[in-house]
Amino acid sequence: MLTIVVDMMGADKGMEPLKEGVKRFLQDKSFDDAHLVLVGNTEELKEFDSEERIKKVNATDILPMEAGALDAMRMKSSSMNIAVDTAVSNHYDAVVSAGSTGGFISLATIKMKMIEGIERAALVSPFPSKIGKQVTVLDIGANNENTAYQIFQFAQMGALYSKLVMGVEKPKIYLLSNGVEEKKGSPEIKEAHQLIKESGLEGFQGNIEGRDALRGEADVIVTGGYAGNIFLKTSEGMAVIMSELIKEAFRRNTISKIGYLFAHTGFDKMKEKMDYKSFGGAMLLGINGVAVKAHGSSDAYSFYCALKVAYRMSKEKIVDKIKEAVNALKNQSEDGKENERL
Amino acid sequence: MLTIVVDMMGADKGMEPLKEGVKRFLQDKSFDDAHLVLVGNTEELKEFDSEERIKKVNATDILPMEAGALDAMRMKSSSMNIAVDTAVSNHYDAVVSAGSTGGFISLATIKMKMIEGIERAALVSPFPSKIGKQVTVLDIGANNENTAYQIFQFAQMGALYSKLVMGVEKPKIYLLSNGVEEKKGSPEIKEAHQLIKESGLEGFQGNIEGRDALRGEADVIVTGGYAGNIFLKTSEGMAVIMSELIKEAFRRNTISKIGYLFAHTGFDKMKEKMDYKSFGGAMLLGINGVAVKAHGSSDAYSFYCALKVAYRMSKEKIVDKIKEAVNALKNQSEDGKENERL
Structure with a gap:
């Protein structure tokens, strides 16, 4: 019980x-x-x-x-x-x-x-990805500022969360950065990269860019709270904008409205896949x-x-x-x- | 000449x-x-x-x-x-x-x-927004790390760029942050907020979140290079993912393909509006x-x-x-x- x-x-x-x-x-x-x-x-x-x-x-x-x-x-x-x-x-x-x-x-x-x-708690949330699988991202905004060591701890907690709660057997873990190369990133991210590597954290794959983060390759995306919050809100905002534009495109005229009648099943599936609300919320780790x-x-x-x-x-x-x-x-x-x- | x-x-x-x-x-x-x-x-x-x-x-x-x-x-x-x-x-x-x-x-x-x-050069780029208007964002990645004063200078340069190059008479300028309140943000962003406010920069509207940055309200979005790069690549990546999902939705079956024939004009317009490539590139300011x-x-x-x-x-x-x-x-x-x- x-x-x-x-x-x-x-x-x-x-x-x-x-x-x-x-x-x-x-x-x-x-x-x-x-x-x-x-x-x-x-x-x-x-x-x-x-x-x-x-x-x-x-x-x-x-x-x-x-x-x-x-x-x-x-x-x-x-x-x-x-x-x-x-x-x-x-x-x-x-x-x-x-x-x-x-x-x-x-x-x-x-x-x-x-x-x-x-040292610091992190807010973790599953994100929708292109291939439907959920990606665990942390910290999405419990902190305004994080040291390399804190980000390193987020990587450990994220790995555990992905395994235990999301049921991913061997999660692939990435650091969110402005380039895939090891030397890219803010000073904290670069140092965190070294700390994670040295710790031998299983499944650590290196850096990932915002562009690829939600394609479905990664199971866990690790970042400080400030950048993580921008990542969360930008991707969510862009998904909303695109959904609104899809609606507009179908509502354009009578012909496009007929198009909707034929095509809507696929779009309903897509909406379901990219719906941020269906993931329950955010967990404090x-x-x-x-x-x-x-x-x-x-x-x-x-x-x-x-x-x-x-x-x-x-x-x-x-x-x-x-x-x-x-x-x-x-x-x-x-x-x-x-x-x-x- | x-x-x-x-x-x-x-x-x-x-x-x-x-x-x-x-x-x-x-x-x-x-x-x-x-x-x-x-x-x-x-x-x-x-x-x-x-x-x-x-x-x-x-x-x-x-x-x-x-x-x-x-x-x-x-x-x-x-x-x-x-x-x-x-x-x-x-x-x-x-x-x-x-x-x-x-x-x-x-x-x-x-x-x-x-x-x-x-103190530092910034990479500036126009972004597509929901209402079609272009939004000027800087720094999108010339720097890995910026001080508050550098971000303050980016705000000044961005305002000039929006006026002179984009032809916006009275640009609305925002700081990218993890909350709209003045006290939200990384330490650098919070300090930059104060510097910009004290300088009396015309058109400064305060903070904006990633979620609202591309809705078309803002003319200039100011950020440090690390967060700016994540913003750029996340929004670009999300737009690409959504476009791919739209294609998939139309290709689903014969009926959805017929839907495409009826609705594609609106979607072509949408693609044009959100196409990152049609903006020429990035300028070093x-x-x-x-x-x-x-x-x-x-x-x-x-x-x-x-x-x-x-x-x-x-x-x-x-x-x-x-x-x-x-x-x-x-x-x-x-x-x-x-x-x-x-």
Whole structure:
């Protein structure tokens, strides 16, 4: 049995799609050992009263979307704050929220605390790729600035995530850079390249450019938070622009509208493939617990996906695995020092 | 009269498309005061013998695409090296090449020299936007790392470029960042934001996210070279992926193929709008001369566009205008110091 705490407030479209997502998750037999603690206005959660696997915690205040770290900590009555507290104090397995990203990162990092030895938490998200397979990208924006060592740790955590949560047996790992050559990149990226290479991280393939990142070759794309966020939003924005242009092209005149009638099945498939919302959200890696940030604009399906990811991360004990990796690395470097002394 | 030196060698598809581009440029009445110096194997340039406005300089060696700065300087016999030398020693107005980007940046920067007061040259390129208008983005990759002050200078140069070369009367200028709020961004971006604001740069609108950068609101997007390169390649790569998926969707089956027959006009227009190649290439700003890097894979039209941009930059005396802006800023800050002393 495992327990996931769910912040039911603060999503863009209110509680309805989240409730639908929860129902879908409950109906899915794959997760029948999961219990949920729903945090929100219990008046609005009455339909779950008879559900054995659900507990409810009342919270009526919503943390605003634009809330910063300080606001998030100060507003103790917010459903998000109560959700994270509930997870921490009861040692529950995971917490999921569709509210303010900044607020959630702050609350989860401060209250769940960092894994010892990990310098910075990273926000990780699966991206759609041309061939349909999902690509794991981190950090997509938990940080404004990262050192080479932090980026190196992101590579380790990303590799574990790809294996354990995405089920990729031998993930191919790339550093996002402005050139494929080893010597290309910002100073931090160049140094991170060396650190990753020296560590012998399995599956490390070198640098990749933004142009090729989503073609499907890579399983994990590693980058600092500032560049990662630009990568995320640029690719997402471009996909949206292109989709809008496709619509315009079909709406051009009566003849093109007829064309749509003939061709739309293929385009529906394409839309599905490149839909950023169907990936559940973003996960915070490097903290002492499982924290999943669902899209603010989640619909029922994407919220269900977010719950699924939280379940899988808990089940696969990703936090423990990251701890093991950090310790292995620590021992390695201590052995190194030992050898130097001899 | 003005004179543009053209490196005719080193393009991906050989000399043919470049020759076609040159012919198209010569035929265009708007540029009839332009003279061209073609640098390349003169044996292959015989068809221009009777053309009054063309001079030829023989050069048969090609700088390899992957050449670095040192290779570019060492290979003195390369058509690119000779082209830049010809422009510098004769005080010609501009130089255009479709060869190695790294090599061209190095040669142009070293031989034409930086404008006094400008710390770093920036590579600037127009991008397609959703509404068809071109957006000026810089630096798209001349640098791996930039200080806040360098990014501030890019903003100034970008504003001038948008006005003088793109013909935008009152360009709207944005900083590329991971959030629209003033306090979002890497440390350099946050500091650059303050510098630009304090300088009172006309048209500065604050930060913009990758998601909105190409919707058509912005005229100029300012960023450091590392993030700018990721922005360029990610948006370009995503546009390519989406185009490929559109093709696949239409090729799906007989019915979708019929759909294509009805709808293709709109899609042809869309392709034209989002075609990165039709923008001529990238221009190096901040050096003492006009240097235009045409796409390596230039076709006749895009090479013609590159020549057009070189013409326009020369005609509008963009180098002089940047010098004036630098001096104005210098005087401003000296006045500031003067005032502090009083």
